[in-house]
Amino acid sequence: xxxxxxxxxxxxxxxxxxxRIVELLNARARIVVDIGKxxxxxxSPIYAPDREKIVLERIRKANQDVGGPLPNAxxxxxxxxxMSGSFALERPLRIAYLGPQGSFSHLASAKKFGSSxxxxxxxxxESVFDEVARGHADxxxxxxxxxxxxxxxxxxxxxxxxxxxxxxxxxLIAIHSHLLARCAPEEIKVIYSKGEALDQCRQWLNxxxxxxxxxxxxxxxxxxxMAAKEPGAAAIxxxxxxxxxxxxxxxxxxxxNPNNVTRFxxxxxxxxxxxxxxxxxxxxxxxxxxxxxxGALVDVLDVFRRYGINLTNIDTRPSQKRNFEYYFFTDLLGxxxxxxxKEALVEAKQHxxxxxxxxxxxxxxxxx
Numbered sequence: 001x002x003x004x005x006x007x008x009x010x011x012x013x014x015x016x017x018x019x020r021i022v023e024l025l026n027a028r029a030r031i032v033v034d035i036g037k038x039x040x041x042x043x044s045p046i047y048a049p050d051r052e053k054i055v056l057e058r059i060r061k062a063n064q065d066v067g068g069p070l071p072n073a074x075x076x077x078x079x080x081x082x083m084s085g086s087f088a089l090e091r092p093l094r095i096a097y098l099g100p101q102g103s104f105s106h107l108a109s110a111k112k113f114g115s116s117x118x119x120x121x122x123x124x125x126e127s128v129f130d131e132v133a134r135g136h137a138d139x140x141x142x143x144x145x146x147x148x149x150x151x152x153x154x155x156x157x158x159x160x161x162x163x164x165x166x167x168x169x170x171x172l173i174a175i176h177s178h179l180l181a182r183c184a185p186e187e188i189k190v191i192y193s194k195g196e197a198l199d200q201c202r203q204w205l206n207x208x209x210x211x212x213x214x215x216x217x218x219x220x221x222x223x224x225x226m227a228a229k230e231p232g233a234a235a236i237x238x239x240x241x242x243x244x245x246x247x248x249x250x251x252x253x254x255x256x257n258p259n260n261v262t263r264f265x266x267x268x269x270x271x272x273x274x275x276x277x278x279x280x281x282x283x284x285x286x287x288x289x290x291x292x293x294x295g296a297l298v299d300v301l302d303v304f305r306r307y308g309i310n311l312t313n314i315d316t317r318p319s320q321k322r323n324f325e326y327y328f329f330t331d332l333l334g335x336x337x338x339x340x341x342k343e344a345l346v347e348a349k350q351h352x353x354x355x356x357x358x359x360x361x362x363x364x365x366x367x368x
Contacts, residue, residue: 025082029089036090043273046090048140049169050277055079076366084114085194093117096128096137102241104223108173108264109141110240111368125154129162132267139168139274145263146175148200151315155265156329159287159358160317167285167359168274169266171279172367177201177220177255180247181227181234188212192223193236201236204254261367267359276361282335283312283363286345288355289319289327297328299351305343309334329358336360 021095039046044061060072095113098105099121120137122128128140142155159165177197181188191198191209198205205214217223223235223245228245235247265285268274276282277297280359289298304311313331323352334341336357349355 029083032046032086032089036073039090045268045272045274046087046093047168047274048059048276049362050279051170052083053281055062055083073366080112081116086143087113088116093139094120094137095124096120096131098122098125098128098142100219100221100225102224102238103219104173104175104238104262104265105141105143105251106221107234107238107240108143108171108262108295108368111173112141112169112171112264112266119294125152126158126161129158129165133162133164135269138268140165140267141171141261142266142267143262144170144265144312145315147259147261149196151329153317156315156317156327159329160319160327164270165267165357166270166275167265167361168268168276169361170283170364171264171266172364173262173264174367175260175262176239176253177236178239178242178249179234179251179254179261180224180237180242180245182247183232183234185250187232188234189232190215190230191236192217192226192235194218194220194223197223197236200256200260201254203256204251204303208251223253265359266361275359278337278360279362281363281365282338282360283331283333284336284341284360285329285331285358286355287327287329287358288348288352289325290352292353296351298351300328300348303344303348303351304332307340309340309344333363334360 056076056079059075063070063072063075093113095109095117097109097119101121106119108119120131122131124140128142131137132140142158143152145151169178177200188209190213191205192215197220198214198216217226220235220237221241224237224241224245225245227233227235228247234250235241236254239249241247288300290300301311310333311330312333315329316326317329319325319327332341336342336345337360345355345357
């Protein structure tokens, strides 16, 4: 009886706190509505990545101040969903991503923007850029780099063809692969997935399903769809694919590299007032091609060295216009409005045939 009374008392306290939390959340939501009206009058964008970074930093600081015990990741997930609902109150956002439903890009979009926005699947990375450039989507989400396989060439090439698209944010997503099926493990006769996913799980598959046929398909989402329809079939895919296609997660986290992370860019239409403001912890992405002279690339890189600017990533792609001419995709620490970055870009441009800023955005520090 004493235990029952103690539990009842604690549950009543939780009920009271839940009521207060709902009151406070709705009080916050009413302010969000007022913010939406102000943004509409001024033409400000609904999604402000710099404000998002500030809010999440304050939540982490508040959690530290009160001593937890909830982990930061839990509170961040709550507030991302809360911000998603706030977007819907101001104006529902359309987010284009590489589909179909249940893909890792879909998972990244859901983790970044929550469930209260409209996630729009398209058939190719190029199509994400097209939808944003045409104004059919407010924002797009595209993979740009994977910690295992490197740069995503389709995204880099798309930037070359879409000068009216800008980067407004980045997001880091932990890529965990799961074995999904409707049948029992011993009934599995074939395993489907994208070729890269099969490769990234090779060691586990060799140890656990050595004699089971593996067939590559167009995407992990397509594999999940096939596993949902075909008796004795399984798929390697995301946790979201399991939900979308009503599959059981037979084995979780079967990837050979448990630290596999994909970096995504959030892109918007240039000129739509979506550029991220300075936060003090920013990155800038640029694209350039050098003059045809010995040491031209060294000259460009030396400019950034002299200004003390750290280059965090450099990828190359052929220009597709002239043989043996290459574009360099480069990330650097700092915002385009920072004086050292601004001055370095002006000087670096003197050594380039072309140099364009793809966007400045808050640096992603947490993996979702």
